[in-house]
Amino acid sequence: xxxxILPPLLLLTLLPLGPAAPCxxxxxxxxxxxxxxTLSTFPSGLPPTTLAVSVEFTALAALxxxxxxxxxxxxxxxxxxxxxxxxxxxxxxxxPTLRVLDLTNNLLADLPAGIFDTADHLRHLVLQxxxxxxxxxxxxxHLPQLRWLDLAxxxxxxxxxxxxxxxxxLRVLDLxxxxxxxLAPGALAGLRALxxxxxxxxxxxTLPPTAxxxxxxxxxxxLQDNELQSLPAGIFxxLSQLRVLDLARxxxxxxxxxxxxxxPALDLDISGNPWACECRLxxxxxxxxxxxxxxxxxxxxxxxxxxxxEVATVSxxxxxxC
Numbered sequence: 001x002x003x004x005i006l007p008p009l010l011l012l013t014l015l016p017l018g019p020a021a022p023c024x025x026x027x028x029x030x031x032x033x034x035x036x037x038t039l040s041t042f043p044s045g046l047p048p049t050t051l052a053v054s055v056e057f058t059a060l061a062a063l064x065x066x067x068x069x070x071x072x073x074x075x076x077x078x079x080x081x082x083x084x085x086x087x088x089x090x091x092x093x094x095x096p097t098l099r100v101l102d103l104t105n106n107l108l109a110d111l112p113a114g115i116f117d118t119a120d121h122l123r124h125l126v127l128q129x130x131x132x133x134x135x136x137x138x139x140x141x142h143l144p145q146l147r148w149l150d151l152a153x154x155x156x157x158x159x160x161x162x163x164x165x166x167x168x169x170l171r172v173l174d175l176x177x178x179x180x181x182x183l184a185p186g187a188l189a190g191l192r193a194l195x196x197x198x199x200x201x202x203x204x205x206t207l208p209p210t211a212x213x214x215x216x217x218x219x220x221x222x223l224q225d226n227e228l229q230s231l232p233a234g235i236f237x238x239l240s241q242l243r244v245l246d247l248a249r250x251x252x253x254x255x256x257x258x259x260x261x262x263x264p265a266l267d268l269d270i271s272g273n274p275w276a277c278e279c280r281l282x283x284x285x286x287x288x289x290x291x292x293x294x295x296x297x298x299x300x301x302x303x304x305x306x307x308x309x310e311v312a313t314v315s316x317x318x319x320x321x322c
Contacts, residue, residue, distance in 0.1 A: 004220060005172050005196045007124065007148060034058065042067045052076035059083060065090040073097060080104035080126075087111060092119050104150075105129040113138035126150040128174070135163050145169050152198065153177040158184065165190030176222065177201040188214045196220040200246065203227055213238045224248040224269065231256040248272050248294065253301070255281055257288045266290040270311070274301035277314050279322035285315040 023034035023043060030051045034043060039058035046053065050071050056078055065088040068074060074095040080102050089112035092098060096118055108130040116122065120142050132154040140146075146167050156178040164170065170191055180202040188194070194215045200222045209232035212218065218239050228250040236242065236258035243261065249272035258266065268290035275281060277300035285292075292298060292312050300306040306314055 046071060048072060050074055054078040057081045063088060063091060069094045071095055076100040078102045082106055084108060087115060089114055097121050100124040102126040107131060109133060111139060117142050120144060122146055124148045128152040130154050132156060135160060137163050140164060140166050143167060147171045150174040155179055159187040161186035162189040167191060170194055172196045174198040180204055183207055183211055185210055191215050193217055198222045200224045205229060207235060209235055211235060217241055220244040222246045226250050228252055255284055257284060260288050267293060269293045271297035275311050276302045277306045277311060282315045282322055
């Protein structure tokens with residue numbers, strides 16, 4: 001399927017980075033970048049003109065509550081690939097205009113309940129590649145403008161019902177590569193603006209029939225590399241805007257699809273499943289006419305006379321006996 005929604009252009013992407021970024025603040029600078037591997041203390045003395053800070057790929061293991069004091073105009077804070085295991089609750093209070101916070105690839109197992117209480121301008125929050133085991137509703141209560149939330153590659157075992165309800169502006173939610181074995185009814189409650197949902201690489205064996213009722217604007221849904229054995233009837237019916245659906249490498253024998261969209265066909269990856277190529281599946285594919293990707297790996301497992309044949313070929317054949 002086509003690529004995912006890309007993150008918005010960030011201020012720091014406009015900076016030409018040399019072989020090693022300097023770590024000494026410059027007067028009146030608007031951007032500060034430091035990638036010194038031996039750095040263990042957050043730099044001080046940044047000018048109040050600073051709009052974006054990047055301290056990444058360092059030995060930084062702790063931050064003082066006052067680390068961002070004196071930076072009232074800060075819009076972006078990039079702290080990826082450090083050794084942060086905890087964050088102070090008051091860290092973000094001095095930066096009320098912060099729009100982007102990237103904490104990718106740290107050692108965070110938890111966050112203070114009120115850490116985002118004053119971050120109501122935050123739009124882009126990346127917590128990928130940490131050690132988070134549980135989601136706290138308090139994290140999301142004061143983020144009405146958040147559009148992008150990346151929680152991929154943590155250790156999350158569940159999504160509490162309505163935990164994301166305050167995130168009425170959220171467009172992209174990434175929960176991939178966690179330890180989710182199920183999705184609670186109401187887990188996506190409140191996410192009426194959501195356009196992309198990534199759930200791939202979990203342990204999902206089933207989904208509640210109403211899982212996607214709260215997300216009618218969804219356009220891209222990634223469910224590949226789970227353990228789904230069946231799909232509830234009509235589970236995708238609420239998703240009339242869906243353009244990409246990836247169900248590859250599960251254990252599915254029967255298929256459910258969203259309503260056929262006007263305009264371009266649905267991009268559908270159902271490869272790597274043991275499909276039962278019987279009348280219901282074949283008729284559904286002919287009626288819905290999705291654009292199947294990875295067709296060489298989308299094979300019939302049954303009945304015996306069709307085992308090993310490509311699903312797309314069987315579906316197009318006129319002598320299916322249906």
